[in-house]
Amino acid sequence: MRSFEKIILLSLCVSLSGPAFALDGSESPAGVSPQMPTFKNSLHALNEAILGLRTGDAASSVEALKYAAAGGQSLAQRKLARMYAAGEGVPHDDAKAYEYFLQIVTNYDEDNISRREIGIISSAYVAVGIYALNGLPQIKMKADVFRAYELFQFAASTFGDPNAQYNLARIYLDGVGIKRDPRQAAGWLVLAAEKNHMESQALLGNLLFTGQGVQRQRSKGLMYLTLAVESAGDDPKHAWVVDLHDKALKVANDGDRQGAATLLTDYVARR
Numbered sequence: 001m002r003s004f005e006k007i008i009l010l011s012l013c014v015s016l017s018g019p020a021f022a023l024d025g026s027e028s029p030a031g032v033s034p035q036m037p038t039f040k041n042s043l044h045a046l047n048e049a050i051l052g053l054r055t056g057d058a059a060s061s062v063e064a065l066k067y068a069a070a071g072g073q074s075l076a077q078r079k080l081a082r083m084y085a086a087g088e089g090v091p092h093d094d095a096k097a098y099e100y101f102l103q104i105v106t107n108y109d110e111d112n113i114s115r116r117e118i119g120i121i122s123s124a125y126v127a128v129g130i131y132a133l134n135g136l137p138q139i140k141m142k143a144d145v146f147r148a149y150e151l152f153q154f155a156a157s158t159f160g161d162p163n164a165q166y167n168l169a170r171i172y173l174d175g176v177g178i179k180r181d182p183r184q185a186a187g188w189l190v191l192a193a194e195k196n197h198m199e200s201q202a203l204l205g206n207l208l209f210t211g212q213g214v215q216r217q218r219s220k221g222l223m224y225l226t227l228a229v230e231s232a233g234d235d236p237k238h239a240w241v242v243d244l245h246d247k248a249l250k251v252a253n254d255g256d257r258q259g260a261a262t263l264l265t266d267y268v269a270r271r
Contacts, residue, residue, distance in 0.1 A: 039068075042071020042072060043071075045073075046064070046065070046068035046073045049068060049076065061089070062083075065079055075120060077103050077124075081100035082097070083097075084097035093138075097127075101127040104121055104124035118159055121159070123163070125152075125154060125161070130148070133145060146177055148167075148171065149177070156188060162192035162195040162200060163197070165192040166188070166189065166199055169203065172184045180213075183213065185207070186214045189204035193224060198232060201224045202245070205222065205223070207221070208224065209221025209222055209225065219256050222249070223267065225241075225249075
């Protein structure tokens with residue numbers, strides 16, 4: 001684990017230890033012990049939490065998840081992080097979400113990792129990277145593009161995570177904090193697009209179709225845009241994907257469309 005992550009985790013734990021976070025449970029009357037679930041170990045707690053979540057008992061699962069997370073169960077840490085980030089079963093709290101994601105990143109040991117944990121760890125790197133990119137006013141954490149770049153770079157290179165590859169490409173395209181490099185961006189987008197990452201397909205397709213900093217390949221760009229728009233569906237948050245596709249389609253000529261159709265057939269045949 002890297003020293004800068006240990007320092008950040010330590011400072012975060014200090015900042016989260018104050019009275020502002022005393023609402024996790026109500027104070028018990030004097031002389032009365034609160035009823036707390038009993039777990040044999042962190043793995044037992046994790047299994048109990050999963051069982052509770054499957055039966056729709058999210059409330060009782062939270063304490064089990066916290067117990068398992070404190071015992072180092074990365075799956076419990078990720079579940080809690082996502083719950084706090086989305087406000088599902090618990091109050092929305094990005095500081096706590098960040099804390100649990102950061103625990104996964106900090107505890108990562110490349111010499112002691114199981115295959116089932118790879119996805120958990122890589123997604124945690126991406127989540128911490130996004131918090132670093134945007135900052136977290138709740139704990140007075142300022143945006144740090146370079147730290148986000150490091151986290152995305154690690155997850156993109158080490159785990160081949162398509163979300164990390166996409167976010168890394170966005171940093172190269174934005175050129176804020178890192179030198180703008182559309183070719184580097186396109187390279188990462190290709191890797192993610194080949195994993196059927198919709199956003200990467202849309203962004204790559206637009207780059208290729210318009211030739212923004214890369215060699216223009218209108219048919220190939222339209223192919224990727226077509227793949228992306230088919231995955232986007234009617235979800236409003238993917239409206240930008242539909243817009244990029246529609247704009248390209250309006251100016252595409254017959255040769256572009258025919259070429260895209262041929263490439264699309266070949267692409268599907270390779271799957």
